[in-house]
Amino acid sequence: MQQSLTDRILADREQSSRPTGEWRRLMPQDSALVFNIQHYSLHDGPGIRTIVFLKGCPLRCPWCSNPESQRFGPEVSYVADKCIASMGCNRCALACPAAVSSGAEGTSPITLNHPELDRLDLTELTTFAKSCPSKALTLEGRPMTVDEVLDVVERDEVFFDRSGGGITVSGGEPLAHRTFLTNLLAGAHDRGITTAIETCGYAPYASLASAAEHLDNVLFDIKSMDDAKHREWTGFGNKRILDNFSRLCADHPEIPKLVRTPIIPGFNDSREGVAAIIDFLHGLGGREANITYQPLKYHRFGEGKYHALGRDYPMGSVKLDDDLFNAIRDDVLASGLAADALYHDDDPDDVDED
Numbered sequence: 213m214q215q216s217l218t219d220r221i222l223a224d225r226e227q228s229s230r231p232t233g234e235w236r237r238l239m240p241q242d243s244a245l246v247f248n249i250q251h252y253s254l255h256d257g258p259g260i261r262t263i264v265f266l267k268g269c270p271l272r273c274p275w276c277s278n279p280e281s282q283r284f285g286p287e288v289s290y291v292a293d294k295c296i297a298s299m300g301c302n303r304c305a306l307a308c309p310a311a312v313s314s315g316a317e318g319t320s321p322i323t324l325n326h327p328e329l330d331r332l333d334l335t336e337l338t339t340f341a342k343s344c345p346s347k348a349l350t351l352e353g354r355p356m357t358v359d360e361v362l363d364v365v366e367r368d369e370v371f372f373d374r375s376g377g378g379i380t381v382s383g384g385e386p387l388a389h390r391t392f393l394t395n396l397l398a399g400a401h402d403r404g405i406t407t408a409i410e411t412c413g414y415a416p417y418a419s420l421a422s423a424a425e426h427l428d429n430v431l432f433d434i435k436s437m438d439d440a441k442h443r444e445w446t447g448f449g450n451k452r453i454l455d456n457f458s459r460l461c462a463d464h465p466e467i468p469k470l471v472r473t474p475i476i477p478g479f480n481d482s483r484e485g486v487a488a489i490i491d492f493l494h495g496l497g498g499r500e501a502n503i504t505y506q507p508l509k510y511h512r513f514g515e516g517k518y519h520a521l522g523r524d525y526p527m528g529s530v531k532l533d534d535d536l537f538n539a540i541r542d543d544v545l546a547s548g549l550a551a552d553a554l555y556h557d558d559d560p561d562d563v564d565e566d
């Protein structure tokens with residue numbers, strides 16, 4: 213890893229791990245922070261899915277396309293293009309003067325003072341975000357109960373029925389919200405909605421085991437078999453993740469498991485690295501254990517969100533070699549584990565990436 217990239221990753225890790233203000237105490241009972249509910253998704257489980265994004269993740273992958281998912285507390289993002297400060301608006305400054313200053317000339321109309329915002333509690337932060345009339349400010353993470361989430365998800369039932377879709381709980385890391393997640397999945401089943409999670413796998417196995425009782429599909433990230441590299445790039449080694457996946461295969465061979473690897477330049481962009489993952493999956497039973505596999509192509513979709521949160525995009529301008537990705541994709545197709553999506557994926561850009 214080049215020094216400058218290391219510095220950027222460490223700087224972003226520190227920034228994205230700052231504690232946020234008092235919020236847990238103010239959360240309604242049986243709620244979790246939800247930062248998005250996305251409808252009509254085609255890449256996050258079978259059929260048409262509604263994805264519920266829970267806030268908070270233990271890992272700090274510098275390529276994360278949802279950086280607003282990483283911190284456990286609520287925060288505010290700011291999109292300069294929507295700001296109407298040049299027309300005289302100063303409502304956010306009136307709501308919390310210490311959190312706002314004039315933007316540097318030629319860059320953005322205002323600048324948010326994030327350390328100051330991090331001191332606000334959930335109620336104050338909500339008031340601050342709502343003060344903006346032009347939606348330049350967004351509250352990332354609002355408390356929702358299980359029933360509130362399911363009431364929203366259930367509106368898409370007609371699409372689930374026709375396509376074989378359902379709810380996919382993502383994040384952040386859904387397993388970091390053990391009780392809420394288990395109740396959400398069980399509640400979905402009670403309403404006749406099929407379930408899936410997207411997980412980085414880094415959690416106590418008990419959390420995965422209790423979720424698995426109510427899961428129809430699991431989308432599980434295995435990013436690298438190299439423990440040291442995994443630690444260097446994400447903040448944690450891979451042992452717990454690999455152990456969890458092994459135990460899931462042993463305990464629940466009946467659950468379809470789609471393993472995904474985002475192919476990241478400088479981290480895991482090698483045919484040998486992917487071959488090691490494929491060997492691991494074959495060793496767990498492969499298709500017999502209901503395992504399929506999909507490499508995902510690195511993209512920069514999340515870059516603007518880093519800026520909206522007052523962070524620099526840690527990956528800089530790195531690019532993935534298209535030929536290398538295509539070779540990896542061909543290796544996976546030859547492995548016998550390729551997910552259906554790979555056989556129909558004429559445009560490898562058309563995939564998600566965690």
Ligand code: SF4
Nearest residue numbers: 295296297301304344
């Ligand atoms: S309230 Fe919104 S539009 Fe007005 S200055 Fe603040 S961020 Fe800009």
